[in-house]
Structure formats: C-alpha cells, structure tokens
Amino acid sequence: MFSGAQETNMDTIELQMPDENIDRKALHEALGSLYRDSMLIASGQVITILATASMLQLDELIQQCVEVMKETVSAQTVCSYYYSAESYGLQNIRIMCLQWLLDNMMTQCSEELLREVSLDLMKEVIASSELLVMGVEMGVHTMLKKWMFLQLQPTWRGLRRALLPDTDLWFPRSRRDSEGTPFLETEQGRAFLPVFQQLRLAYIIWDLMSACVIHQDALIPAAWLCPVYKEHWLGPLRTEQTRKLWPVDVYVSDLQGNSMRCGGQLHRDKQCSWRWEGFNFSWDLVVCYANQHIIFRCSARNKSCSFGVSLLGQRKVAFCLRLSSLDRDGRAIFRKDTEYWMLSLREDQELEVMNLEKQDMVFPIYVACNFQYRHREGRFPGRLPLQKCSEN
Structure with a gap:
C-alpha cells in the first residue's frame, strides 16, 4: 500500500470484513487496544470486539472478552454468547452457557429466551440428564411446545400467561389443515423431529392427564407412543409376577x-x-x-x-x-x-x-x-x- 499500490492515490479505502459481527466501532476499539494496557468492554459490545480480536489474533483482548462474558451471562446474553463461543472456539464459554441453560431453561422460560434458542441448541439441552426439570417430565414437553410455536410464529406478541393458551389454539388449526397428520410428520414439523426425539416419553405418559394432553396435542407420531405403552404394561407385570427388584443391571x-x-x-x-x-x-x-x-x-x-x-x-x-x-x-x-x-x-x-x-x-x-x-x-x-x- 505504501510502496506504490493503487491505494496510494486513494482518499478512502474500503475494507471488506470477513465476519458480519465486525463493525467500525469494534475495529476502532480493537486497534486502539494495541496502545493501551487494558480497556473497558461493555457487555453489549463484547461480541463485536471478540469477533474483531479473533480476526486480528489479539489474544489478550480475546481473554478480556472471555472474562466479561463470564461475568455477564444472563437470560439476555446466554444464547448470543453460546453462538459466539462456538464461532470463535471458546470451549469454556460454550460449556458455561450450556450449563446456564440447563439450570435455567425450566425456571426462566421467557418468550425472549425461547425465541433465541436454535434447534441444535435445544436438542442438546433437552437430551441432557443435567437439565433442571421443575416438577416432572411433562413440563419439558410443555416448554418444547411453546418453543416450537414461537419458532413458527416469530411475530407473536402477548402476555406470558397467554403463550400456552395461544399455542394450544394454533396447533389444532394446523392439524385440521393437515387432515389429522401428527404435526411432527408434516412439512412444517419435520425440522423439529430431532428435538422432540429427545423427550423421555416413558416418564410423560404414565399418568392419565399427561397422556390425554399428548394425544390431544397430536404433535407426536403414534409410532413413537405404542412401544412406550407396551413397556408400561409389561413393566408392572414383570414387577409383580417375577418378584424381582428392578432394575437388575443398571449402568x-x-x-x-x-x-x-x-x-x-x-x-x-x-x-x-x-x-x-x-x-x-x-x-x-x-x-x-x-x-x-x-x-x-x-x-x-x-x-x-x-x-x-x-x-x-x-x-x-x-x-x-x-x-x-x-x-x-x-x-x-x-x-x-x-x-x-x-x-x-x-x-x-x-x-x-x-x-x-x-x-x-x-x-x-x-x-x-x-x-x-x-x-x-x-x-x-x-x-x-x-x-x-x-x-x-
């Protein structure tokens, strides 16, 4: 540039950033950090500065971003921090955010948080045995139902207490349009199959009320439910007629x-x-x-x-x-x-x-x-x- 390239005679040089998270302000802050021992990073800026520091390979600035993320993870930041940690290889931040979701998904289940959780992230959360389930497993199904509704209806706005009733009204209309096909087998629903496959159905349909809700919702294919009902019938028979104390071999x-x-x-x-x-x-x-x-x-x-x-x-x-x-x-x-x-x-x-x-x-x-x-x-x-x- 300084030895005769075409930029020599240009008043303004436009740089194409390889990462959409990098903006003018973050680039200014990151380059300025080269002349300072430390800098104050606000939680609202941490992702753009992290992206810029990763591009410029500024390891000390990356570590400062990591410390800010550790101190400011919350319902408002956890998803964006998780996705950034995946993009920029911050495994410890990724694990921290996943643990936050496992601890809070069932206790801070706000509309805003549910909107931000991607299919892959929700699948990982639901599959984990460390998910803090308040009440019983049926609560996981209810939360997933609301999450799926918000993914399909991103413009929905309403009071938190109206989310479940509106969800329960929307899916029956969809079922009528699909002539009774379980929603997860419809074109709209197939994308959500990997997430709902993580549900532990054996512990959901063991009481009458939950079983009735599952069938009324008609989200889950019958082929998933039949083997579970069979096992629920055989389980008591084994317990009473073989007189064994289950489980025999558990790993x-x-x-x-x-x-x-x-x-x-x-x-x-x-x-x-x-x-x-x-x-x-x-x-x-x-x-x-x-x-x-x-x-x-x-x-x-x-x-x-x-x-x-x-x-x-x-x-x-x-x-x-x-x-x-x-x-x-x-x-x-x-x-x-x-x-x-x-x-x-x-x-x-x-x-x-x-x-x-x-x-x-x-x-x-x-x-x-x-x-x-x-x-x-x-x-x-x-x-x-x-x-x-x-x-x-």
Whole structure:
C-alpha cells in the first residue's frame, strides 16, 4: 500500500470484513487496544470486539472478552454468547452457557429466551440428564411446545400467561389443515423431529392427564407412543409376577440417557417433605428435608397414592441427586451433587442421601433428581455398574 499500490492515490479505502459481527466501532476499539494496557468492554459490545480480536489474533483482548462474558451471562446474553463461543472456539464459554441453560431453561422460560434458542441448541439441552426439570417430565414437553410455536410464529406478541393458551389454539388449526397428520410428520414439523426425539416419553405418559394432553396435542407420531405403552404394561407385570427388584443391571451410561428427571425447590431452611409417587407400580418415595439433611423414605403401601404401587415389601431404584442455588442472573452460587447410586428400601425405611452440614447454602435451593426404576431388556457389556448405596 505504501510502496506504490493503487491505494496510494486513494482518499478512502474500503475494507471488506470477513465476519458480519465486525463493525467500525469494534475495529476502532480493537486497534486502539494495541496502545493501551487494558480497556473497558461493555457487555453489549463484547461480541463485536471478540469477533474483531479473533480476526486480528489479539489474544489478550480475546481473554478480556472471555472474562466479561463470564461475568455477564444472563437470560439476555446466554444464547448470543453460546453462538459466539462456538464461532470463535471458546470451549469454556460454550460449556458455561450450556450449563446456564440447563439450570435455567425450566425456571426462566421467557418468550425472549425461547425465541433465541436454535434447534441444535435445544436438542442438546433437552437430551441432557443435567437439565433442571421443575416438577416432572411433562413440563419439558410443555416448554418444547411453546418453543416450537414461537419458532413458527416469530411475530407473536402477548402476555406470558397467554403463550400456552395461544399455542394450544394454533396447533389444532394446523392439524385440521393437515387432515389429522401428527404435526411432527408434516412439512412444517419435520425440522423439529430431532428435538422432540429427545423427550423421555416413558416418564410423560404414565399418568392419565399427561397422556390425554399428548394425544390431544397430536404433535407426536403414534409410532413413537405404542412401544412406550407396551413397556408400561409389561413393566408392572414383570414387577409383580417375577418378584424381582428392578432394575437388575443398571449402568451409568444407560441411566444418563434414560432416567426420569424431576425437581422441587426448598424456599427456606425449614423442615419440609414431598412425594415422588407411583414409580410405574413400583413405590411411593417421600423426600424429607430436616436439619440440613435430605432423606428418602419408602412410603407404606396403605398410605394414599394417586398411582398404583407395588405390593412388594422391598423397592429398588438407581438415582442421582443434585442441588443448586442461582443468583438473579441465573448463575450458580451453590452446587452439590451425589454420584449415581443404587437404592434399596423396605416399607417406611429411611436413608440419608445428602448431608448439608457445614455447607454455605443459599436459599432458595433447587432440588433435582434423576431416577431409573424401569426394567430394560438386555445387558450392556463393557460398562461400569453403579455402586450400591444400600441393599438389604
């Protein structure tokens, strides 16, 4: 340029940036950083400056962007940070944003956040056993239904409480237009198939209300549901007629992909209890929190339960318990997990599963648990079995 090229006689030189995230201001800031020891980066600028620093290979500026992203991840920034981390090879930021989504997708499920989550990202979130599911698995299906509606109707605007009713009105109209074809088998719906395939249907259609909603929505093909109904019928028969304590062979790799996810919340450091009941005609599990201890108790069969409960005197389940506290921006400020354990309890027997004494707990605390109680055919050689927590 300075030794006689055509730019020598030009008043203005137009540069074509290889990245659409790079703008004039970011280029000015990035070049200016060469003359300063540090610079102040606002969260609203961090992606454009990161893109520019990546193009110019300014490693120190990239690291400054990383630090800003770590401190400012929130519902408003998490998706843009995640996509930028993928584009510019920031694996630690990508993992951080994914963990934020796993912790908050079911607790900060705003319209704005749902709009920003791509198909590939939603598939990864829904597939993870670390997804914090508030309530039971049916909540995952409800959230996915709203997300899909917003992807198909990006101009929708309304109150948060109107989103689900409007979603439930829109899909029946689409079903009538497609002559009753399940939505995921229509031209519009096929793109969403990989995401809905991550649903753990076995833990959704186990009660009448949820099963009715699934059929009324008519989103999911019948071919997906029939094998699940078959297994739900055979499971109780195996439990009662073979008198075995399922699961017999459970492996961590199998449990992570097939466990039931459910959760609750401890609002304050006060004694409380709740029930995760009717494990497919297996048992009625009472969860107790008292004096900074979490205890599981197998409820006696003569207590009221809205699901069928096995008459077997001893029950067996594999589980993992996870606790977390989140700040206002959804970042974890307390986290404690157990390993995967095999649990065996008799009627009204209790077992301490987590001791929180001497822990710097911050309330409210989310309590999430993964359970595997269903018998699955076949063995999986080469995988490590679970350690046993208790067996009588």
